[in-house]
Amino acid sequence: MQEKTRGSGDVRSFEQVVTPHLDAAYNLARWLVRNTHDAEDIVQEAYLRAFKFFGGYQGGDSRAWILKIVRNTTYSFLEKNRPADLGVEFDEKIHGADTPRPDAETILLQQVESRTLRGALEELPVNFREILVLRELEGMSYKDIADVMSIPIGTVMSGLARARVQLRERLLRTRKEEGQRGLRK
Amino acid sequence: MACENNQLMLHAYFDGELDLVRSVELEGHLKTCPECSRELRDQEAMRQLWRSANLYERAPESLRTRIPAALPSEVQPKPVLGRRRPVLEWLAVAAAIVLAIVFGAKVIPNIGGQQQTNLLAQEVVASHIRSLQPGHLFDVQSTDQHTVKPWFDGKLDFAPPVIDLASEGFPLVGGRLDYLDHRDVAALVYQRQKHLINVFIWPVESRPTKLPEIQTVQGYNLVFWQRDRMYFCAASDLNVAELRQFVELLER
Numbered sequence: 001m002q003e004k005t006r007g008s009g010d011v012r013s014f015e016q017v018v019t020p021h022l023d024a025a026y027n028l029a030r031w032l033v034r035n036t037h038d039a040e041d042i043v044q045e046a047y048l049r050a051f052k053f054f055g056g057y058q059g060g061d062s063r064a065w066i067l068k069i070v071r072n073t074t075y076s077f078l079e080k081n082r083p084a085d086l087g088v089e090f091d092e093k094i095h096g097a098d099t100p101r102p103d104a105e106t107i108l109l110q111q112v113e114s115r116t117l118r119g120a121l122e123e124l125p126v127n128f129r130e131i132l133v134l135r136e137l138e139g140m141s142y143k144d145i146a147d148v149m150s151i152p153i154g155t156v157m158s159g160l161a162r163a164r165v166q167l168r169e170r171l172l173r174t175r176k177e178e179g180q181r182g183l184r185k
Numbered sequence: 186m187a188c189e190n191n192q193l194m195l196h197a198y199f200d201g202e203l204d205l206v207r208s209v210e211l212e213g214h215l216k217t218c219p220e221c222s223r224e225l226r227d228q229e230a231m232r233q234l235w236r237s238a239n240l241y242e243r244a245p246e247s248l249r250t251r252i253p254a255a256l257p258s259e260v261q262p263k264p265v266l267g268r269r270r271p272v273l274e275w276l277a278v279a280a281a282i283v284l285a286i287v288f289g290a291k292v293i294p295n296i297g298g299q300q301q302t303n304l305l306a307q308e309v310v311a312s313h314i315r316s317l318q319p320g321h322l323f324d325v326q327s328t329d330q331h332t333v334k335p336w337f338d339g340k341l342d343f344a345p346p347v348i349d350l351a352s353e354g355f356p357l358v359g360g361r362l363d364y365l366d367h368r369d370v371a372a373l374v375y376q377r378q379k380h381l382i383n384v385f386i387w388p389v390e391s392r393p394t395k396l397p398e399i400q401t402v403q404g405y406n407l408v409f410w411q412r413d414r415m416y417f418c419a420a421s422d423l424n425v426a427e428l429r430q431f432v433e434l435l436e437r
Binding site: 015019020022026027031039044047051103109110112114115118121135136141157158160171 | 192193195196197200202223226227228230231232233234235237238239240241242243244245247248249251252255256257378379
């Protein structure tokens with residue numbers, strides 16, 4: 001509600017709108033670039049940009065607004081410094097297995113350890129990582145995710161489904177490898 | 186995969202993004218489709234994993250202090266003069282005088298010298314940091330000044346003033362006993378968005394302590410002042426401008 005009474009260039013309201021989302025901004029940048037140093041620089045840069053563009057902020061969800069700036073800043077950074085990190089675009093199809101998967105996999109999935117999830121998430125292509133972080137860590141709605149990533153809601157839905165399939169495959173692979181190592185001992 | 190379309194719906198259903206009609210449809214489908222109900226169980230197992238893995242990366246303190254400093258200088262918020270409470274209007278005059286004293290002339294006797302001053306500031310910061318560790322922030326957790334103030338009765342040999350500044354954007358969140366300057370002191374906890382502010386209060390004794398005015402220690406900002414024969418110190422990772430604004434509000 002403070003966001004409505006803001007006048008352009010009003011400094012206090014910039015802080016009110018943007019400062020509460022510093023954790024969200026850092027979390028997203030940190031997961032996209034996968035190191036703390038670059039994440040801090042990117043968030044600082046994004047906050048400077050946000051300050052510059054604040055006059056154009058139309059109200060609405062302030063977290064989605066700042067996260068959109070953070071993700072765009074991060075992608076510019078990656079394009080410039082690590083183009084190899086930029087992955088595939090979402091397509092609309094889910095590439096699932098054609099054969100039904102054995103029930104035992106659900107049980108395996110329940111045995112996966114926390115650190116395995118961290119590793120698997122780090123290995124995912126950047127846009128899968130992004131959509132999962134926004135949904136699972138930030139708890140955002142499809143609409144807000146669509147805003148942040150500048151994609152249609154339908155693409156959010158299919159992107160999430162694909163990202164989750166990929167994540168699951170990685171988790172299962174790691175879990176099976178661990179199981180085999182355990183047997184050999 | 187036979188259920189490709191349903192799979193997309195399944196994710197939306199799992200995320201609570203389907204409307205009622207389609208939710209009911211999908212629940213009907215789940216009863217007859219082992220593949221989709223398995224998928225749902227897998228997703229539930231994965232969400233459980235997300236919950237237990239604690240992957241959220243919070244912004245480090247260094248970044249919190251770095252960003253306000255990096256923004257153009259006009260970003261530093263100016264004190265906003267809120268509505269004055271009529272009953273307390275006369276107090277504003279008194280407070281203005283106190284402020285003039287605290288921030289203007291150095292009337293607090295300089296007996297201990299610089300070293301003692303730094304020791305006190307270090308002590309305050311140590312207390313502030315300790316209070317941020319889990320479970321150390323409150324003895325009494327309440328946003329009601331009429332709960333927090335009586336809580337100190339019988340625990341201290343002075344009565345710390347307790348006021349809430351929620352309407353000014355600095356809600357009171359609680360209080361506790363702490364130890365500073367070789368004695369028990371009151372600590373009040375206020376919040377400014379995600380920043381916590383500790384206000385330490387202790388009486389002026391026969392041997393006056395030399396107080397620094399504003400200090401920055403290990404990235405924390407401290408503002409000291411004295412009023413009604415009590416010392417006050419506000420400590421926070423909040424920027425100096427907002428911390429001073431907070432002190433002015435407390436003093437009004």
